[in-house]
Amino acid sequence: MISVTRLEHACADAWPAQVDEPLGEWRLRAAGGFTGRANSALAVGDPGRDLPAALTAVCEFSHHHAISPLLQTVRGGPIEHALPALGWAPQDDRPAGGEVAVLLGPAVPPVPVPGHRVEVRAEPTPGWWELTVGRQQPTDAEREVLTGGDPVGYGLVTGPDGTRGAVRGALGGGLLFVARLAVRPQHRRTGLATALMAGIGTWGERHGAPACVLQVSADNTAALTLYERLGFREHHRYRYWAPCEDRAR
Incomplete structure (x- = not known):
């Protein structure tokens, strides 16, 4: 079974941002605002510092590159429970949907x-x-x-x-x-x-x-039905979080 960490980093490699800098095992990404994946911090693994300091680094990187701070986390992963108390909230109102299903299937x-x-x-x-x-x-x-x-x-x-x-x-x-x-x-x-x-x-x-990876909005029933018919199964989900003060601007 492919681990969530390996799969998320493989997806990031295949969808490269214009700027991609490491923060421990996290990845700070920016691409002029084009897509959430290429303009968010991939928060998978150990950022090499405590969570508040890591989130501060995400905000500083984002503001330096003139994009809104955004965190991509694994749904139900180890850091999500701590984010609300640190002033971050899920972006459930994104145009592509609040959650994304990561699917694995035959090539x-x-x-x-x-x-x-x-x-x-x-x-x-x-x-x-x-x-x-x-x-x-x-x-x-x-x-x-x-x-x-x-x-x-x-x-x-x-x-x-x-x-x-x-x-x-x-x-x-x-x-x-x-x-x-x-x-x-x-x-x-x-x-x-x-x-x-x-x-x-x-x-x-x-x-x-040997295998194919897809990322589909969890709300896109038609696409999920198509991919299930083609042999794809859900591996995990991710979603985006933003600091509440930036969302209020």
Whole structure:
């Protein structure tokens, strides 16, 4: 069984921030505000100092990089019980949901979907960017986060109307980390999401990844149902915490 610590650090390696500094076994990350993962302190393991001092270091790092202090913790983990008394509260109102389920599953789904040709490229196309970040030219932070890692694969399905579906796959800790799966609304419920998972999974298997990792909002019932059907099971959950004084600003 893969430990929570190993899995979280593997995910962080596959989703690199522009700035990533160690705080003991914690990781202080910043990327211009693009995504919570790349702009939070990964609070897994021993920060090398007591918890109040570690939280102060998180706030100082965040303010230095002009982002709001944010802590990523394992749900029910060893530090969560102490955070409220230290003035931190869960961010239950985040747009992507208050909790994220970390799923493990096979690198290649058992039944690829015929009729969809998935191409995995070494570089993202303008259509891939448009579908995953909403424009054909990403910001510097978006580009660095989504192209960071080695290797990274950019899966897409195109048709006469342009890019219909896209997905990102990256290797970290010997695992395939899959993110940014997106399908245009008019092409949903056609098997395209499953085809993209099969395509990026085959790419990951060729690069030696024995298993696949996904991070999905615990509120996203449709996505969780899809991934359960593809053989994924929940490993653990994480959530974000913020200092109450920063949330009140």
